[in-house]
Amino acid sequence: MSVTASPAAVRSIYSSRSARDRAPRPRVVMTVRSSSTTLSAVPILTKLQRDCATPLPVLRHVADAMAADMRAGLEADGGSDLKMILSYVDALPTGNEKGLFYALDLGGTNFRVLRVQLGGKDERVVATEFEQVCIPHELMFGTSEELFDFIASGLANFAQKEGGKFNLPQGRTRELGFTFSFPVKQTSIDSGILIKWTKGFAVSGTAGKDVVVCLNEAMKRQELNMRVSALVNDTVGTLAGARYWDDDVMVAVILGTGTNACYVERVDAIPKLHSPNSTSGRTIVNTEWGAFSSGLPLTEFDREMDAESINPGEQIFEKTISGMYLGEIVRRVLIRMAEDARLFGDSVPEKLQMSFSLRTPDICAMQQDCSRDFEIVGSILYNVAGVNSNSSARKIVIDVCDAIAKRGGRLAGAGIVGILQKMEEDSKGTVFGNRTVVAMDGGLYEHYPQYRRYLQDAVTELLGPEISKNIVIEHSKDGSGIGAALLAATNSMYGH
């Protein structure tokens, strides 16, 4: 895994930023202060590094507690922080899948549609096409029918453009894998009740209903001959997509705005599953590990952020390791340094006081700065926070970013080891003694090289050099879309 960022990579991270950052930048007039001003921020930094530290015993505790919480969640619903949700995915893709399948991914402000022509073991993916559609803001506050009609009409529009290498046998209904990244109580592979909308959606009339029925009805209204064959969580889609290419994939982890993980479990290791009827003897379990909370090295900044969040006391692991929060934690530390140690001069920059104004891509871009005077850090601080800084202040800012990214990456690594450890305890040698692949996806993992390296380091430290040779942590980019289409194929009403 490469971790050195080339100047070109730095430029591309920086140049892909929002309009806010592309605005012409006035020449930065450096506030020249003696470095003794920034020196007074050092004790705050040292305390932060101490409070955030993740030495081996802390990692080991997190891995052990993750494994124990998994067991408790498999015993009984409500038995643990981890919900350990059954996905009803018992049959994983084998490579033999054939035919035309669709996927729909609804998880944020966009929805993505995809079609794939599968050609079986030899030909694999014959053709694939996808489109992304932005959901108009007002539909996020409208009625369920309006939202699902909009999605179904986007799908119908996309299906109309089918041609070329895509081929559906006469008389067959098109089948769809539906990735739906909101909390759902799944009741079978092709049904699930929406518990509540999250991520800014406030659509009336969907909560308590089967989202598959909502979509199937809307498709009927659009006279689109298509049916949902599989309803899947995005981690489950990622696992299925990666498994299609590699039989050793056993775990999938998303590290993006939020975080989650799923893995392949033996049905006889799930006490809360009273009537297991899986033909394979295995099923995918969605851990919902964002809710994990045991033994995490938290700071006063984490506690304040949590207390002011819309879900205080919940999703503590997610708030410590995922992309939505890393920038915000750094911002809170910088505010403290500005207030108590005058890091940026006599006043606390007003823009920096706005919650979530410093984002994780900002702290990532700052960490890539290898220039002598940390000019990229200076530009970002100026653009994001209206801050003029000298190079010693910028160096401290980088150290703060590093402390928070290091803790996040290392704890994510410990969580992964916890899952592997639980699987190993039940299957004696088959996980640690063989090649085992963890499929990773999400913008944070993809774009933050230091975070990735810290994650890998923690896994290696915990497992030791020999076992860690067998554990392959691999980026599976956008595997969840094709994974959902593959699960539609696996669960096709026509067989395959």
Ligand code: ADP
């Ligand atoms: P989502 O999790 O919303 O489905 P993604 O997997 O694309 O979407 O992840 C987006 C998240 O990834 C962002 O919210 C951000 O926290 C993180 N991210 C995106 N770009 C970068 C970057 N350059 N550096 C670090 N983190 C990034």
Ligand code: MG
């Ligand atoms: Mg996603």
